[in-house]
Amino acid sequence: MNNVEIKNAKVLIGGKFEKTAVYICDGKITFSKPKGKHDVIDAAGALVLPSLFDIHTHLRCPGQEYKEDLDSVTKAAVHGGYTDISSMPNTSPPADNEALINYIKLEGAVFKRCRIHPFGTLTLGSKGERLSRMGLMKKAGAVGVTDDGKCISNGTIMMRAMEYANTHGLFIMDHAEDHDISANGVLNEGVVSEKLGLTGIPEIAETIVIKRDIEISRYLNIPMHITHVSTKRGAELILAAKKDGIKITFDVTPHHLAFTDEDCLSFDTNFKVNPPLRLDSDRTFLIDLIKKGLIDAIGTDHAPHADFEKEYPFDRAPFGISSLDTAFCLLYATLTVENKIPLEKWIGLISSAPRKLLGLRPSELEEGQRANIFIFHPKNEWKVDRKTIYSKGKNTPLQGKKIKGEVLYTFNNGKMVYPF
Amino acid sequence: MKIKSKIMEKVDIFRSLKRISHEIIEKNKGTENLAILGIRRRGVPLGEIIHKEIEAEEKKKVASGILDITLYRDDLSTLADKPKVNSTEIDWNVNDMNIVLVDDVLYTGRTIRAALDEIMDYGRPRSIQVAVLIDRGHRELPIMANYVGKIIPTKNNEVIEVKTDETDGEWAVWIAEKTKK
Amino acid sequence: MRKHLITLDDLSKEQIISILEQGKAFKEILSRPIKKIPTLRGKTIGLLFFEPSTRTKLSFELAAKRMSADIVNFSASTSSLKKNESIKDTVMTLDAMKIDIYVVRHPSPGVPYIIADHIKGSVINAGDGAHSHPTQAILDLYTMWERFGSIKGLNVTIVGDVKYSRVVRSDISGLLKMGANITLCTPKTLLPRYVIDSRVRHTFDMKKAVKDADVIMGLRMQKERQDSGIIPDEVEYNHFFGLKSHLLEHASKDVMIMHPGPINRGIEIDGEVADSKNSVINEQVTNGLATRMSIFYHFVEN
Numbered sequence: 097m098n099n100v101e102i103k104n105a106k107v108l109i110g111g112k113f114e115k116t117a118v119y120i121c122d123g124k125i126t127f128s129k130p131k132g133k134h135d136v137i138d139a140a141g142a143l144v145l146p147s148l149f150d151i152h153t154h155l156r157c158p159g160q161e162y163k164e165d166l167d168s169v170t171k172a173a174v175h176g177g178y179t180d181i182s183s184m185p186n187t188s189p190p191a192d193n194e195a196l197i198n199y200i201k202l203e204g205a206v207f208k209r210c211r212i213h214p215f216g217t218l219t220l221g222s223k224g225e226r227l228s229r230m231g232l233m234k235k236a237g238a239v240g241v242t243d244d245g246k247c248i249s250n251g252t253i254m255m256r257a258m259e260y261a262n263t264h265g266l267f268i269m270d271h272a273e274d275h276d277i278s279a280n281g282v283l284n285e286g287v288v289s290e291k292l293g294l295t296g297i298p299e300i301a302e303t304i305v306i307k308r309d310i311e312i313s314r315y316l317n318i319p320m321h322i323t324h325v326s327t328k329r330g331a332e333l334i335l336a337a338k339k340d341g342i343k344i345t346f347d348v349t350p351h352h353l354a355f356t357d358e359d360c361l362s363f364d365t366n367f368k369v370n371p372p373l374r375l376d377s378d379r380t381f382l383i384d385l386i387k388k389g390l391i392d393a394i395g396t397d398h399a400p401h402a403d404f405e406k407e408y409p410f411d412r413a414p415f416g417i418s419s420l421d422t423a424f425c426l427l428y429a430t431l432t433v434e435n436k437i438p439l440e441k442w443i444g445l446i447s448s449a450p451r452k453l454l455g456l457r458p459s460e461l462e463e464g465q466r467a468n469i470f471i472f473h474p475k476n477e478w479k480v481d482r483k484t485i486y487s488k489g490k491n492t493p494l495q496g497k498k499i500k501g502e503v504l505y506t507f508n509n510g511k512m513v514y515p516f
Numbered sequence: 517m518k519i520k521s522k523i524m525e526k527v528d529i530f531r532s533l534k535r536i537s538h539e540i541i542e543k544n545k546g547t548e549n550l551a552i553l554g555i556r557r558r559g560v561p562l563g564e565i566i567h568k569e570i571e572a573e574e575k576k577k578v579a580s581g582i583l584d585i586t587l588y589r590d591d592l593s594t595l596a597d598k599p600k601v602n603s604t605e606i607d608w609n610v611n612d613m614n615i616v617l618v619d620d621v622l623y624t625g626r627t628i629r630a631a632l633d634e635i636m637d638y639g640r641p642r643s644i645q646v647a648v649l650i651d652r653g654h655r656e657l658p659i660m661a662n663y664v665g666k667i668i669p670t671k672n673n674e675v676i677e678v679k680t681d682e683t684d685g686e687w688a689v690w691i692a693e694k695t696k697k
Numbered sequence: 698m699r700k701h702l703i704t705l706d707d708l709s710k711e712q713i714i715s716i717l718e719q720g721k722a723f724k725e726i727l728s729r730p731i732k733k734i735p736t737l738r739g740k741t742i743g744l745l746f747f748e749p750s751t752r753t754k755l756s757f758e759l760a761a762k763r764m765s766a767d768i769v770n771f772s773a774s775t776s777s778l779k780k781n782e783s784i785k786d787t788v789m790t791l792d793a794m795k796i797d798i799y800v801v802r803h804p805s806p807g808v809p810y811i812i813a814d815h816i817k818g819s820v821i822n823a824g825d826g827a828h829s830h831p832t833q834a835i836l837d838l839y840t841m842w843e844r845f846g847s848i849k850g851l852n853v854t855i856v857g858d859v860k861y862s863r864v865v866r867s868d869i870s871g872l873l874k875m876g877a878n879i880t881l882c883t884p885k886t887l888l889p890r891y892v893i894d895s896r897v898r899h900t901f902d903m904k905k906a907v908k909d910a911d912v913i914m915g916l917r918m919q920k921e922r923q924d925s926g927i928i929p930d931e932v933e934y935n936h937f938f939g940l941k942s943h944l945l946e947h948a949s950k951d952v953m954i955m956h957p958g959p960i961n962r963g964i965e966i967d968g969e970v971a972d973s974k975n976s977v978i979n980e981q982v983t984n985g986l987a988t989r990m991s992i993f994y995h996f997v998e999n
């Protein structure tokens with residue numbers, strides 16, 4: 097493998113941008129020019145950044161390869177600047193045993209693009225009844241447990257699952273949703289749902305479970321992570337709990353920062369996602385928390401679907417946004433361009449923070465570290481369409497739109513994994 | 517549109533209508549089973565004058581009504597804007613009536629064709645006759661008028677404009693020339 | 698220019714007035730010995746009913762026949778569609794048959810928009826889930842306009858299942874556009890949690906609701922509402938929210954009783970009220986035919 101010089105770029109080192117050449121030498125980062133021949137990348141106007149880590153990716157495999165497979169998802173990841181993704185276990189069958197964890201780790205490594213850090217389920221088959229083999233899954237390489245996609249409604253089961261997971265030191269993630277309240281809802285309950293005659297998902301479907309989870313976490317004294325918090329109220333509850341010393345963390349998604357339920361007014365099923373897009377007041381509140389540094393991570397909730405599924409009417413189409421290809425660009429447009437939050441203030445939420453939450457080794461852009469980096473040009477404009485995104489799921493609200501900011505190169509362990 | 521000249525004044529129009537009224541009475545040997553049906557829009561005020569004249573002359577009540585032929589037009593699908601549909605007002609039984617259709621200008625004959633079709637949907641009159649103020653030629657269908665105020669030979673690029681007090685605030689007939697856009 | 702009628706937002710106030718005014722001409726046609734006009738000769742109207750419906754479909758079908766259009770019927774239960782054939786594929790097949798106007802009824806909100814995206818003709822929404830039913834609103838507006846001459850300032854009270862009703866959504870939109878005052882009367886479980894429009898008032902008291910009303914509109918109470926715990930049962934519903942004759946004493950003498958049908962006698966409306974001289978429920982059916990003819994005339998593309 098050739099050594100590489102990246103010149104004329106601004107490099108994010110220790111939280112600050114510096115105009116310096118950076119070299120990839122034997123897979124590692126160095127700032128001093130290595131001897132001998134090397135390739136040169138002229139990255140004028142671009143930024144060199146630590147590669148990204150997604151804490152919430154729906155792989156769809158095994159079982160739903162028509163939506164996404166390991167080839168397409170790893171392409172989408174590195175195209176988006178991600179070299180690490182955490183897979184959700186709600187596959188078919190669900191990843192509730194060590195064999196499936198092994199499968200994901202082994203098969204995912206075949207493409208040599210990015211690492212996959214699998215989550216296992218909390219309960220067998222994500223049914224919320226019996227516990228899954230969390231210990232053996234951890235041994236096989238599971239980084240955490242969650243029944244994401246669903247929520248354990250039985251408080252006793254939830255408490256036991258948490259106690260057992262904690263026995264094995266597993267990271268516990270909860271998808272906070274009261275399914276009896278969200279019921280047949282398909283978008284946020286509010287003026288928009290009433291106008292469209294579609295059944296709404298009230299804010300309280302999320303907040304009531306967050307409140308329960310906080311109490312369980314407090315009572316058991318076991319840390320818990322709430323994923324994809326979508327409401328202002330939900331975030332407020334968590335922040336208050338943190339103040340009380342309860343070990344609770346949370347992440348938000350790029351789409352909840354960028355879009356609102358009003359985007360559903362056109363009945364575009366690419367905006368149908370669970371938890372649903374909320375009000376602008378929720379959106380701006382979450383952005384404000386990022387400004388204040390009060391959010392623990394940003395996870396994509398990458399949820400690819402086949403075209404024909406998203407062509408169903410709004411009330412029948414599946415929930416989900418295909419996100420990995422565009423998540424960073426959307427965040428950049430939303431947080432930095434629109435809300436003037438400097439990139440260096442939030443990029444940690446999708447690089448170092450998730451690693452830390454999951455207890456993984458840090459991967460910084462520092463002299464001597466493995467070269468897990470990507471090059472991003474903030475001014476390049478590109479059109480999001482079926483050909484320019486690599487996920488099999490073309491279900492992104494950005495479909496057909498132009499977006500400013502483009503990932504030019506992604507390096508994993510010093511190896512260029514994007515462009516392919 | 518270039519206006520060329522006024523070819524009829526109010527007095528000319530009323531004189532013509534009076535003559536037509538008398539011809540109608542004469543042809544129909546009185547007013548029995550007679551009905552005057554004005555075609556929207558300008559056939560309506562003309563029909564009213566004829567109707568009044570006949571009733572005054574014969575001192576008898578004569579049936580009258582209004583026909584809106586919009587929904588029977590054969591050119592609807594070629595028009596950019598949909599013409600407004602107004603009601604047809606016939607509150608008598610058309611069966612066995614002698615109906616005189618009144619319109620301002622007889623040109624291609626297509627309006628009268630539409631009017632004939634519409635009347636047939638109301639029943640089976642004994643006869644249908646046509647009275648027009650102006651016959652300008654250029655027929656596209658085998659239709660003729662029974663009563664004509666004035667025959668005016670025209671070119672195809674000319675337009676006859678009948679103005680009525682009700683629709684235009686004055687009584688007059690103008691001839692104009694269509695100018696190329 | 699191609700036009701669709703999917704919600705009342707697709708029509709300006711002026712266009713609504715135009716449809717109402719010209720509806721009168723179409724109503725006159727319905728009283729002729731030969732109730733048929735040649736206006737839509739050579740045009741094809743596709744009736745796409747993805748949900749069973751008798752009244753609305755008959756009304757559209759007859760309106761099309763009265764105007765001499767050819768009719769293509771496509772009825773499909775959604776279950777067969779759900780399997781694999783998408784709406785897009787179904788509609789693209791139909792479009793190869795050169796249909797000028799699609800009349801669409803579907804249980805899912807928004808489907809008329811999907812169809813409009815894949816066809817060349819015009820789409821007229823005959824009801825999509827709880828979203829919209831614009832032709833019902835037009836016929837309701839027509840019925841009021843014909844009686845009162847103007848809708849502005851009319852006091853219209855709507856009683857019943859507001860939350861799940863496409864008719865109400867469209868009626869409210871139309872009535873507000875035309876300047877009527879709207880009062881809703883229904884239990885909280887049948888009222889949207891978020892206000893449709895701040896100009897709409899509501900009450901839980903039928904006596905207050907009917908007071909000074911020029912129009913009282915009843916809505917069909919679906920049986921399923923009891924099963925999902927939205928109302929206790931029909932007896933209790935009728936007691937508090939049924940339209941009963943003694944209530945009419947509180948309304949103006951000439952109050953007009955409307956209902957989109959089919960009615961549940963003894964549940965949302967008592968037989969005496971439905972059959973009273975104040976009731977225009979049957980007149981609404983005739984007006985539905987006339988206004989749908991007027992709508993076809995306005996929306997057929999040249």
Ligand SMILES: [Zn+2]
Pocket residue numbers: 244245246271323324370371
């Ligand atoms: Zn989830």
